[in-house]
Amino acid sequence: MALLEAHALTAGYGPIVALRDLDLTVEPGEIVALLGANGAGKTTTLMALAGMNRQATGRVTFKGEEVLGHAPEALVSRGLCLVPEGRRIFGRLSVAENLLMGAAGGGRKGPEVAADRDRLLARFPVLERRYEALASELSGGEQQQLAIARGLMARPTLLLLDEPSLGLAPKLIAAMFELIAELRRDDGMTILVVEQNVHQALDVCDRGYVLRSGRCEMQGTPAELRRRGLERAYLGIPDEMPPSSDGREVAKA
Numbered sequence: 001m002a003l004l005e006a007h008a009l010t011a012g013y014g015p016i017v018a019l020r021d022l023d024l025t026v027e028p029g030e031i032v033a034l035l036g037a038n039g040a041g042k043t044t045t046l047m048a049l050a051g052m053n054r055q056a057t058g059r060v061t062f063k064g065e066e067v068l069g070h071a072p073e074a075l076v077s078r079g080l081c082l083v084p085e086g087r088r089i090f091g092r093l094s095v096a097e098n099l100l101m102g103a104a105g106g107g108r109k110g111p112e113v114a115a116d117r118d119r120l121l122a123r124f125p126v127l128e129r130r131y132e133a134l135a136s137e138l139s140g141g142e143q144q145q146l147a148i149a150r151g152l153m154a155r156p157t158l159l160l161l162d163e164p165s166l167g168l169a170p171k172l173i174a175a176m177f178e179l180i181a182e183l184r185r186d187d188g189m190t191i192l193v194v195e196q197n198v199h200q201a202l203d204v205c206d207r208g209y210v211l212r213s214g215r216c217e218m219q220g221t222p223a224e225l226r227r228r229g230l231e232r233a234y235l236g237i238p239d240e241m242p243p244s245s246d247g248r249e250v251a252k253a
Helices: 042-049 072-078 095-105 111-123 125-129 140-152 170-187 198-204 222-227 230-235
Strands: 004-013 016-026 031-035 057-062 080-083 158-162 190-195 207-212 215-220
Touching (some): 004 042, 016 042, 031 042, 031 198, 042 080, 042 158, 042 190, 080 140, 095 140, 111 125, 111 140, 125 140, 140 158, 140 170, 170 198, 190 198, 215 222
Parallel strands (some): 031 190, 080 158
Antiparallel strands (some): 207 215
16 A cells, blocks of 8 residues: 555645646655656645645545645644755754754654654764754754754654755755665655756656646656656757748757
């Protein structure tokens, strides 16, 4: 049984429909990538799955139970946790306090929380060094690590990552994708990740969905997507170039 299934998932904002009739599955232990250009509907998909888009319609099951329309905190307690785009950490709180906020979403207290915190500080040494610092004082890469660690404090079964490499230097981007692979390899984490860094996303994922203008353009394994011309769909390049005014094909740039 799939861990997460979405059927005919449609969502938007007011009169704007940003996602139409998406069918998506995530199997236990998979890394699945949602790919596409800006405005393709990727973040809207994660927001709908995480219970943060009230206009979402269709059907979403998590662990075999219907969850569409459930409150975000109820989904976190079930094991579905979103690490949002832009980190969304609490800048006026310390690293320690941000981590405790993540644990609160999992409904645990005391020794269990301390054990999870110690485990994550060992995984993210920079957070241990900056443990008492305000989150706003961290660098961009450190803040992204804090955002992910805060999400992991909820002990998710399925981690939704929205643009985890956004705004990071190339060296830090490589480290971020290594972390994603490590979470699956060492912890058995199931991950649904939204990324514009298409090539590195395909290097770590098992399957991918390519969205374009709110619809699924194609899906498959990384090899299948590359073979079927992912770059054309991703960049919005038409299969055939229009003819010029004198009837000749327009030269490709």
